[in-house]
Amino acid sequence: MLKLFGIFAVFLLLFLFNSIPSSYSDQGEELFKRKCGACHGTAGEAPAFSPVKYASNQWKRFFDRDKHARKKDISNEISNSDILIIRGYLMAHAADSDLPIAAGLR
Numbered sequence: 001m002l003k004l005f006g007i008f009a010v011f012l013l014l015f016l017f018n019s020i021p022s023s024y025s026d027q028g029e030e031l032f033k034r035k036c037g038a039c040h041g042t043a044g045e046a047p048a049f050s051p052v053k054y055a056s057n058q059w060k061r062f063f064d065r066d067k068h069a070r071k072k073d074i075s076n077e078i079s080n081s082d083i084l085i086i087r088g089y090l091m092a093h094a095a096d097s098d099l100p101i102a103a104g105l106r
Helices: 002-019 022-040 056-064 080-092
Strands: none
Touching (some): 056 080
């Protein structure tokens, strides 16, 4: 039952992410720069990769397969809710999205 609730919560958050104003997307960009940039960037700045590096289905596959778990456990550094926000930001601004964007650019 708890697992079913968790799955429902993930879908609800993804739905809400797509229907919330751009300030939520701005939060995704800020989290992406700060949290992902801590390891993937230089001196804690924007990561060396950006949302447009991959198509949305590639970002989806990355998160669905939990690719980070293979190399580094980030669960102590990034909360599940932050991961959902970052995922939404990356997919919303992927190469094949309506609003492709490079990290830190508008």
